[in-house]
Structures are given as structure tokens and as C-alpha cells.
Amino acid sequence: MFAGMDLRYVMCVLFCAAALTVSAVLGQNERSDVYRWTRQSLPELLVRHTAPVNTPLFIGKEEKEDKGTTICGIECQSSLPPMDQVKQERILGYETMYENGTRTHTDVSLLGFNMTSGAHTSFHTRRKRQVYGVDGRFVISDSHFITNYPFSAAVRLSTGCSGVLISPKHVLTAARCIHDGKDYLESSRKLKVGVLQLKIKRGRFGRRRGGRRRSGGEEKAEEQLMEGGEEKNSIDGERGRRGGAGRRHRGGRGGKEGVTDRFEGRRRKLRTLSRIRRSTETGKQPVFRWTRVKQTRIPQGWILSMSSNNSVSSDYNYALLELRRPVKQRYMELGVAPAAAPLTRIHFSGFDADKSLLDGHGDEKVIYRFCSVAKESNDLMYQHCDAQPGAMGAGVYIRLRQEEEQKGKWQRRVIGVFAGHQWVDVEGGDEKDFNVAVRITPLKYAQICQWIRGDPSLCKEI
Ligand SMILES: *[C@@H]1O[C@H](CO)[C@@H](O)[C@H](O)[C@H]1NC(C)=O
Ligand SMILES: *[C@@H]1O[C@H](CO)[C@@H](O)[C@H](O)[C@H]1NC(C)=O
Numbered sequence: 001m002f003a004g005m006d007l008r009y010v011m012c013v014l015f016c017a018a019a020l021t022v023s024a025v026l027g028q029n030e031r032s033d034v035y036r037w038t039r040q041s042l043p044e045l046l047v048r049h050t051a052p053v054n055t056p057l058f059i060g061k062e063e064k065e066d067k068g069t070t071i072c073g074i075e076c077q078s079s080l081p082p083m084d085q086v087k088q089e090r091i092l093g094y095e096t097m098y099e100n101g102t103r104t105h106t107d108v109s110l111l112g113f114n115m116t117s118g119a120h121t122s123f124h125t126r127r128k129r130q131v132y133g134v135d136g137r138f139v140i141s142d143s144h145f146i147t148n149y150p151f152s153a154a155v156r157l158s159t160g161c162s163g164v165l166i167s168p169k170h171v172l173t174a175a176r177c178i179h180d181g182k183d184y185l186e187s188s189r190k191l192k193v194g195v196l197q198l199k200i201k202r203g204r205f206g207r208r209r210g211g212r213r214r215s216g217g218e219e220k221a222e223e224q225l226m227e228g229g230e231e232k233n234s235i236d237g238e239r240g241r242r243g244g245a246g247r248r249h250r251g252g253r254g255g256k257e258g259v260t261d262r263f264e265g266r267r268r269k270l271r272t273l274s275r276i277r278r279s280t281e282t283g284k285q286p287v288f289r290w291t292r293v294k295q296t297r298i299p300q301g302w303i304l305s306m307s308s309n310n311s312v313s314s315d316y317n318y319a320l321l322e323l324r325r326p327v328k329q330r331y332m333e334l335g336v337a338p339a340a341a342p343l344t345r346i347h348f349s350g351f352d353a354d355k356s357l358l359d360g361h362g363d364e365k366v367i368y369r370f371c372s373v374a375k376e377s378n379d380l381m382y383q384h385c386d387a388q389p390g391a392m393g394a395g396v397y398i399r400l401r402q403e404e405e406q407k408g409k410w411q412r413r414v415i416g417v418f419a420g421h422q423w424v425d426v427e428g429g430d431e432k433d434f435n436v437a438v439r440i441t442p443l444k445y446a447q448i449c450q451w452i453r454g455d456p457s458l459c460k461e462i
């Protein structure tokens with residue numbers, strides 16, 4: 001076993017050197033990861049009418065891992081007619097559920113709606129000949145990185161899901177984490193959001209770690225990880241292409257690693273150790289600080305679904321939570337992915353571990369991963385990013401450059417929500433499993449922006 005590890009190490013040294021040379025030559029290519037920011041105007045979402053609806057029963061069912069249902073995915077949807085304004089308005093209507101368990105329904109109308117912007121017009125598929133791209137999955141356990149941007153924008157829901165902070169008091173997550181399509185989940189009644197913050201912890205975890213505090217390094221962490229992943233991937237070319245079968249069955253395993261089998265765990269640990277273990281805090285440990293949710297918003301497109309065979313429900317698997325009070329953490333802004341070019345790389349961070357974290361005493365660690373998108377439409381992205389059920393609701397983001405400054409600093413924007421593992425119909429009546437993410441379209445952006453800011457005139461442009 002040790003011999004095996006040594007060999008692995010030697011191979012790494014050899015291949016990493018090669019990979020570095022290659023990436024120096026292809027330096028230009030590296031930049032394709034950064035998208036150009038393009039301004040666009042948005043349709044306005046006007047509130048027509050809000051009325052109370054009967055109080056939910058909170059009997060929605062938690063998602064089972066082997067549910068076995070197949071969603072109407074990209075191919076299935078591309079055969080549907082484009083949505084007209086009436087249907088689109090109905091789907092963009094929404095429900096608000098308050099802390100006291102009551103709810104309202106809101107009807108909206110769209111101003112400046114363009115059929116083409118809502119239609120399932122085009123989709124990109126990554127062809128076999130294209131390089132599949134690299135991917136990586138990293139356990140962020142370093143107390144400094146985990147409580148700093150971008151990893152710190154990932155939050156945990158008391159229902160066991162993940163989410164992302166998109167304003168000081170708003171969290172974007174998956175609708176499935178709150179509502180099963182028919183009713184709210186029992187666990188969503190007293191919903192709370194956990195944000196990781198550093199606290200001095202005494203006793204069991206109170207041992208001091210040496211080293212000095214580095215400043216300004218946290219933003220670079222992600223980049224180091226991505227480069228590390230690239231080197232690694234050149235050794236392990238299978239990673240990106242592996243089917244979902246192995247992954248599917250891993251979710252249920254227990255043990256210390258919780259979500260990974262031992263082999264994967266060790267391999268990741270090597271990476272984690274070499275890249276991230278530069279702990280710099282002295283005696284401080286990340287702990288969850290929980291905040292109550294004041295209200296929850298879910299698009300009607302998700303709720304209609306199961307009662308009326310709504311084939312677009314998977315496109316509307318997102319929800320916005322408003323916290324009772326703002327948190328101090330830096331948030332990640334919402335955006336819309338450029339539609340013109342295929343997405344080459346997405347990132348997301350979440351809490352993969354199982355629901356044992358509910359009492360706030362689990363492993364406080366974020367799992368960060370990046371990968372390429374296998375197939376995408378205006379509304380959905382399929383990928384094989386290695387993610388577990390607890391990551392459902394995590395914010396999928398890309399890195400963008402401002403239009404004007406070619407060499408300027410890039411920024412991150414949340415452009416989707418990780419919706420979990422799904423079986424989808426593909427060509428020829430086959431079913432295939434993918435990790436699916438819901439994409440933020442201009443219309444969804446307009447809706448969420450209106451939820452956050454209240455005034456649609458503040459949401460005319462992105
Ligand atoms: C519940 O809260 C909402 C929003 O704060 C309020 O409008 C409504 O009247 C409350 N309902 C009850 C029954 O307390
Ligand atoms: C609708 O969108 C299409 C394609 O994006 C564009 O060519 C057209 O001008 C738009 N129409 C309106 C009324 O905005």
C-alpha cells in the first residue's frame with residue numbers, strides 16, 4: 001500500500017512538471033475560464049395582486065435518494081413550444097411563506113417580455129472531441145479559508161441543504177429544500193440558515209495551531225485549487241468522464257469521511273493537505289451561527305408542477321430566503337450567464353455531509369468543486385461535478401470580467417442553483433444520470449431581483 005502511494009507521488013512529480021509546462025504554453029487558454037460581462041436590459045416584473053392562501057400543512061416529503069423519477073430535461077423540453085406571455089406570467093407568479101406559517105400568493109405581469117428570452121431556443125452540448133475539461137473537489141477545512149470569501153458565501157440550511165448568500169440578508173437555494181412541489185416540508189416550518197464564523201473555542205477543539213496569519217490570500221485559494229486540479233487531472237484523466245453509477249451509491253455510506261469512500265477520501269486528502277493545510281488562525285474555530293428565516297419565496301413554476309404535470313418544474317427549482325437580520329458575511333452577487341458561448345467551467349461550494357449537522361456540532365467544512373458543463377440549455381446545466389445530496393441548493397457561480405477592462409479584476413456571480421442528482425431523458429429514449437443545476441435566466445433574475453429589492457424599477461438592467 002505504501003509502495004502504491006510512493007508511486008503515485010513520483011508520478012505526480014513527473015506529471016505535474018509536465019502539466020506546468022503545458023499550462024505555460026497554453027496560458028492563453030487558461031483565460032477562457034473567465035467570461036466577459038455583458039449588460040442587458042431585463043423585462044419588468046410587476047406585482048398585480050397578492051392574496052392570502054390557506055395555511056400549508058407542512059406534509060411535503062423529503063427527497064429520497066433513489067427516487068427513480070425522471071425529469072423532463074433539456075432534450076424533452078426542447079421539443080416543447082415556446083412559452084407565451086400568459087403562461088410565463090403564471091409561472092413567474094410566486095408564493096411567500098412567512099415565519100408564522102401563513103402564506104400568500106402573488107400574481108405578476110411582465111413588461112417588455114420577449115418570447116425568445118423565455119423559450120428553450122438553443123442548447124450547447126460538449127462534443128466528445130472537445131477536451132472534457134478538468135474538475136476537482138476539495139474539502140475546505142482550513143479555518144481561515146472557510147470563513148472567507150468565496151467559500152464563506154456558502155451557507156447551510158437547517159433542513160440539511162446548502163445555499164448561497166446573495167445579499168446581506170438573502171439566501172438563494174433550491175425549492176426542493178423547502179417544498180416538494182405539493183407542500184412545504186415539515187423541516188421548513190422553523191427554517192434557519194447557518195453561516196460559518198470564527199470563534200474562540202475552548203476545550204476539546206481549543207488547541208492552538210501555530211503559524212502567522214496571512215492576509216489577502218483567501219481569494220487566491222480557489223485559484224490554487226483549480227491549478228492543482230489541473231495538474232492532478234492530467235494524471236487522472238478518468239475523473240471528469242466517470243459515469244454517475246459509483247457516485248450514486250456513495251451518498252449513503254457512513255464513516256468518518258461521511259460522504260466519500262475510503263479510496264476517494266485518501267486521494268482527496270492528499271490534495272487537501274498539500275494545498276490547503278496552511279492553518280493560520282490561533283485557537284479560533286469555525287462554528288455555525290444560525291439565523292431565523294423571516295420569509296421564503298418560491299416561484300409558481302415549481303409549485304404547479306406535480307399536480308398538473310408541469311414539464312418545466314425542474315427549471316424553477318429555486319427559492320429565496322429572507323433572513324430576520326443581515327449577516328456580516330460577504331455575499332456573492334447574482335448574475336446571468338452569457339448565453340452566446342458554452343459554459344466552460346462552473347464552481348460551487350456546499351455542505352455535503354449528511355443531516356447530522358442539524359445540531360450545529362458536525363464537521364464544519366465546506367466542499368468546493370469546479371467542473372465543466374456537459375450539456376446546457378437556457379434553463380438547465382448538466383454536469384458530472386462530484387457532489388453529494390447535502391450540496392443541493394448550493395450557488396453555482398462563474399467568474400466574469402467587466403466589459404471594459406480586459407485586464408481588470410474578475411468577479412464571481414451566482415448564475416445557477418445546484419439541484420442535485422437527477423435521471424434525465426436523453427436521445428433515443430434512454431435515461432442518463434447527471435447532476436443538474438438550474439440556470440438563472442434574465443426572467444428569473446428579474447423575479448429574484450424584485451424579491452430582494454421590492455421595486456421592479458431597480459431591476460431593469462443587469
Ligand atoms: C403572519 O405574518 C404575516 C407577515 O408578517 C402577517 O401579514 C400575517 O398577518 C401573520 N398572520 C398571522 C395569523 O399571524
Ligand atoms: C427579442 O429578442 C430578439 C433576440 O434576442 C431580438 O432580436 C428582438 O429585437 C427582441 N425584441 C424585442 C421587442 O425586444
Ligand SMILES: *[C@@H]1O[C@H](CO)[C@@H](O)[C@H](O)[C@H]1NC(C)=O
Pocket residue numbers: 307308309
Ligand atoms: C400526468 O401524466 C400522467 C402520465 O403521463 C397521467 O397519467 C396523468 O393523468 C397526468 N396528470 C395530470 C393531472 O395531467
